[in-house]
Amino acid sequence: MPTPTERRTQAQRREGTIGALLDATVSCLAERGYAATSTAAVCAEAGVSQGALFRHFPTRHALLVATASHVATRNVEAFRATVGADVDTVDDVVAVLSHLRTIVLSPANQTWRELLVAARADAELRTALLPARESLQQQMLAAAGELWGDRLTTDDLAAVLSVVVNMLDGLAFSALDPDPTAAPGRTVERALRLLAEMIVRHYPQTEPR
Amino acid sequence: MPTPTERRTQAQRREGTIGALLDATVSCLAERGYAATSTAAVCAEAGVSQGALFRHFPTRHALLVATASHVATRNVEAFRATVGADVDTVDDVVAVLSHLRTIVLSPANQTWRELLVAARADAELRTALLPARESLQQQMLAAAGELWGDRLTTDDLAAVLSVVVNMLDGLAFSALDPDPTAAPGRTVERALRLLAEMIVRHYPQTEPR
DNA sequence: ATAAAAAGTGAGCGCTCGCTATCTAAATGC
DNA sequence: GCATTTAGATAGCGAGCGCTCACTTTTTAT
Numbered sequence: 001m002p003t004p005t006e007r008r009t010q011a012q013r014r015e016g017t018i019g020a021l022l023d024a025t026v027s028c029l030a031e032r033g034y035a036a037t038s039t040a041a042v043c044a045e046a047g048v049s050q051g052a053l054f055r056h057f058p059t060r061h062a063l064l065v066a067t068a069s070h071v072a073t074r075n076v077e078a079f080r081a082t083v084g085a086d087v088d089t090v091d092d093v094v095a096v097l098s099h100l101r102t103i104v105l106s107p108a109n110q111t112w113r114e115l116l117v118a119a120r121a122d123a124e125l126r127t128a129l130l131p132a133r134e135s136l137q138q139q140m141l142a143a144a145g146e147l148w149g150d151r152l153t154t155d156d157l158a159a160v161l162s163v164v165v166n167m168l169d170g171l172a173f174s175a176l177d178p179d180p181t182a183a184p185g186r187t188v189e190r191a192l193r194l195l196a197e198m199i200v201r202h203y204p205q206t207e208p209r
Numbered sequence: 210m211p212t213p214t215e216r217r218t219q220a221q222r223r224e225g226t227i228g229a230l231l232d233a234t235v236s237c238l239a240e241r242g243y244a245a246t247s248t249a250a251v252c253a254e255a256g257v258s259q260g261a262l263f264r265h266f267p268t269r270h271a272l273l274v275a276t277a278s279h280v281a282t283r284n285v286e287a288f289r290a291t292v293g294a295d296v297d298t299v300d301d302v303v304a305v306l307s308h309l310r311t312i313v314l315s316p317a318n319q320t321w322r323e324l325l326v327a328a329r330a331d332a333e334l335r336t337a338l339l340p341a342r343e344s345l346q347q348q349m350l351a352a353a354g355e356l357w358g359d360r361l362t363t364d365d366l367a368a369v370l371s372v373v374v375n376m377l378d379g380l381a382f383s384a385l386d387p388d389p390t391a392a393p394g395r396t397v398e399r400a401l402r403l404l405a406e407m408i409v410r411h412y413p414q415t416e417p418r
Numbered sequence: 419a420t421a422a423a424a425a426g427t428g429a430g431c432g433c434t435c436g437c438t439a440t441c442t443a444a445a446t447g448c
Numbered sequence: 449g450c451a452t453t454t455a456g457a458t459a460g461c462g463a464g465c466g467c468t469c470a471c472t473t474t475t476t477a478t
Contacts, residue, residue, distance in 0.1 A: 033330025035244045121242025170375030191371035198407035203325035
């Protein structure tokens with residue numbers, strides 16, 4: 001006799017399969033890419049039938065948009081978690097940048113980037129992703145403000161944030177190798193340290209606390 | 210009677226259609242994205258039949274790889290053309306960065322980036338693109354060395370190049386709007402100027418010429 | 419207990435994909 | 449001039465795509 005599968009309410013069943021589908025979409029996008037994330041692949045990964053998918057999401061587009069906002073909240077939470085340590089020396093900034101880099105290389109961020117790239121050629125997806133993009137940027141700015149808000153103006157903060165996250169995103173795009181630490185020549189580490197040095201030199205600490 | 214179509218050698222015909230196919234692939238990738246760049250779409254854009262495509266390229270993969278090296282040479286040429294002006298003041302560096310940004314947003318670079326993203330989920334494409342990637346990076350480093358080689362060591366040059374091009378690539382990925390100049394708040398311009406200021410402060414000019 | 423509603427299944431439809439086979443047109447070697 | 453080789457056109461094949469529909473299973477309301 002198989003396990004009698006304890007009773008669940010309809011809301012619980014619904015929530016469960018929707019969550020499984022969203023998680024499956026995230027991992028599919030992160031490790032197979034946008035084109036290979038077919039509805040069949042997602043359903044296989046989630047362990048449900050295609051009919052179940054199309055009951056909760058009217059179209060593939062809707063599934064992807066829902067996944068986008070799903071990972072967007074995760075991403076901003078991961079970013080906020082980075083904030084917290086004091087950053088005074090160059091080494092402190094290097095540590096923050098390295099930590100940010102691992103976050104940027106996480107599956108959730110890979111997923112987000114994959115959707116952003118797909119949105120460039122897809123007007124519907126682009127407009128659907130717009131609110132999440134703006135909210136994400138705003139929340140990241142707010143989180144950064146809690147860390148360095150006493151040293152930089154909001155404009156400067158936005159500028160340095162743009163430099164840092166865009167550089168890390170660019171690195172993530174050009175880092176095709178599965179093992180990013182085995183980069184030849186350590187130019188990435190050098191670049192991150194250079195950026196840290198430039199930042200602390202340009203925005204020296206106001207005074208020791 | 211239709212135009213009698215002046216006589217061409219077989220080599221000329223071959224070269225002509227191959228060039229048309231490569232150019233069509235570039236524009237398709239740049240404005241429709243990787244997934245929508247089907248063999249039918251490329252042939253329609255190039256004005257040839259599918260049979261003609263598969264005569265010269267055994268598979269879609271081969272067409273894309275050929276297109277990759279095609280645009281790679283264009284990109285390094287465009288980058289070299291940027292080198293030439295003296296860069297002493299912050300405004301000079303800002304001008305160079307802005308020019309680099311327009312290059313990075315060009316169709317040839319969009320194509321290259323689209324292929325890079327697709328290569329992340331495609332092992333064959335990834336290995337096929339590897340030599341072009343390395344040669345591109347090396348040539349860009351050499352070109353940068355001609356401009357700033359007298360001020361920076363090779364390692365420092367590689368680091369600052371990594372920071373600059375990765376940030377510009379990241380900007381290109383997050384710039385989904387067709388009109389990049391109409392960005393809200395001018396944070397991009399602020400970020401570019403900040404980066405320029407940090408660079409000239411960190412690497413001051415040795416002496417006036 | 420039973421009817422209604424919601425959740426989940428799986429076969430399959432129309433369509434487009436990359437690619438092939440068969441053909442005609444054009445250039446080349448003799 | 450004629451046979452051979454090369455370039456290009458066209459129809460269509462098998463596979464996979466997003467998605468629908470008739471159906472069963474599970475929960476809910478009475």
